[in-house]
Amino acid sequence: MKLVATATDAPPPPARPWYHHTYVQVLAAILIGGLIGYLQPEFGVALKPLGDAFIKLVKMVIAPVIFLTIVTGIAGMRDLGRFGRVALKAFTYFLTFSTLALIIGLVVANVVQPGAGMNIDPASLDTSKVADYAAKAHETTIVGFLTHIIPTTVVSAFADGDILQVLFVSILFGIALAMVGDRGQPVTDFLEALSEAFFRLVAILMKAAPAGALGAFAFTIGKYGVGAIVKLATLVGAFYLTSALFVVVVLGAVCLANGFSIFKLIRYLRSELLLVLGTSSSEAALPSLIGKLERAGCAKPVVGLVVPAGYSFNLDGTNIYMTLAALFIAQATGVHLDLGDQLLLLGVAMLSSKGAAGVTGAGFITLAATLAVVPSVPVAGMALILGVDRFMSECRALTNFIGNAVATIVVSRWEGELDREQLNAALNGTLPAAEAPALAAAE
Template sequence: MPAARKPLYAQLYVQVLVAIVAGGLIGHFAPDTGVALKPLGDAFIKLVKLIIAPVIFLTIVTGIAGMKGLGDVGRVAGKAFAYFLFFSTIALIIGMIVANLVQPGSGMNIDPATLQTGAVDEYVKKAKDQTITAFLMEIIPTSMLGAFVDGNLLQVLFVAISFGIALAMGGAAAEPVTRFLEAVAAAFFTLVAIFMRAAPIGAFGAFAFTIGKYGIGAIANLAALVGTFYITCLLFVIVVLGLVARAAGFSIFTLIRYLKAELLLVLGTSSSESALPSLMDKMERAGCPRPIVGLVVPTGYSFNLDGTNIYMTLAALFIAQATGIELSLGEQLLLLGVAMLSSKGAAGVTGAGFITLAATLSIVPSVPIAGMALILGIDRFMSECRALTNFIGNAVATIVVSRWEGAIDEAQFAAVFSAKEFGPAAVEPGPQADPD
């Protein structure tokens, strides 16, 4: 018999939504107070980052160790990366098409020489440091514990996959270690649930700071770009990912409802990392096997950035249009090709969207990199949409790859995504009920 449904005020997504509204009001009417609330958001993000590395490590290691053979690992990884490459490219192309059709920067007639670029220089320097060789070398940590100390997601992936393969090859002798790690993983997911109780406080502080610091008025001058980007991402989720979801046997809208608390948290904190552990937990609860969740979700956070890719080509062409530069088809295709490479080279880097754009423009001489100063002030608002689109894209990818593998628990999946049975009481029964 299903447990009684929680009252509305006890639902995490309602608490986060109220916190966002309250933070926005304080940030707007008392901006100094809003800015002073920044530590609340920072503290919550630090709490989440504290557990991201061990959760990913434990999920991947126990997942790989439980696979039937190492061939399964390679097959799942191959399918995941094929999916990432295809839809990342589609996102880049869509951003370019929309920029050409809407022309959000047309008529601004900005002289690049008049722009103050001091604030952009920091991002340009980081972009230059992110060469493909440096990126590949950075994946290997200096020590086994170094990846966890630094919180480098790609290094944690490297260590986890290596250790998981070692346990899988260890056979019966490695089984006690695997069982121990499974028990530790259960404890960490309980810790995730505990930390998520603080999500409304974190969202309140982070959103109050954003509005207090930058103000809603910051959007007004560049409303065409912000509006175009948000609408493009919305259509990408509904149309492109919606068709993918339909082909995989579920509704994109039902998935969004299922992840509503996490999506509101991403919106409030402007960071998809804040909901990463919870996403992994919910994908398992929806019937996706742990090995696939462990491989697809963390790698997707580095390589499947649909929102970031839309932003890159759209913002690059906006800068060109705003500075009065006409790009030929060949130059736009060059921009697209460079963006495809640079979007992978900056994977896992903090502030990847803006840094990747800087890396792309530093290679394509046709578009002045100084033009990035035009969008620096509104990048915080656009980062929220990037994070939301990236988050939904990785949730879809996890289900799709699970379906491709024929490994999804169909009964559990149906319980979660059935219109009649959807809801906390139906999909999260028993002692492991989600705090949402």
């Protein structure tokens, strides 16, 4: 069904006041939260529960939204060969651009040299604060990661809220339901109706987005202060600039080659991006992203597979951070890495970036896992960047989020499952008012 308005449609409802739009409210909340954290740091830190509570509210519905989207999408396909093609194309895209992000981070670190001249003795660093991250990284292996994808029970995947486990269960159940054929149609109909109810629930939860963004951002500024950025301005600036160039140049070229504009996509997803910025969590906007990409003309089965999988395997921002931060630590501690060492670092990062997927604090943990395998770079050097990691996590989350949105549209086009007219209408802002309540709340 096309969502593009026609001349016979009823007149559009009057435009809502600008201050009713979610992106305006979230932006205002971020600014207010920043001021509170700067002027009243203790009060800003005390507001942390607001951000934590909102993220918990969203995570509460992520598992069922992913399950319902994937199962109804695969069951509606019936052609399991088509599902296999989508998965192959998605993971080909993920591997290509994740590796490219790692290489770009490596190149920038060599050109900018953010840690050069610091001459820090690793023995003088306080490593107590990074010990927990190093321990978690040591526990994370490729084999352990692969076996962890399989949940203990079907229910435990949803109880723990593990995205990869939910993805695994959803795909298997969707395939099974598709194989049942017409006898499974009542189940599919029920799940589609249930999906509408959950997206209405998402709409209700999104009303709390401004409060969550305010609390999370006030805590970040109040806890760490803007002074932490000044101390390591070269590293933070290099990371933000590299991520911005990756989005505009690399992802922008991908978008251009596939017939749409990265800038229009960013504008279309502005509410979600501001929410990610305020909460430092890309998961906070995952349910809304699924709905918006479907509304923009991407096929439901493609969205259901690519978006959740991308949250674990298509971490462009995290990958840029890993190689850039690793070389910063080496430069700051006076460790010289020749081409062979850097290629080893790149290879290890390619594997460890998958091994820590879906883990809380994945960026920092993955960095620890990478450094643990490259003995020439001291893990203790991670203490240098712990103070600014929170500020860089926001950029990681934004870059990851945009990368997954681009990936979903591109894979939809490759599969011939992209409604061009609907995509253009969405990106140009000419779609009629959202029919799905969750989408209406986000616009």
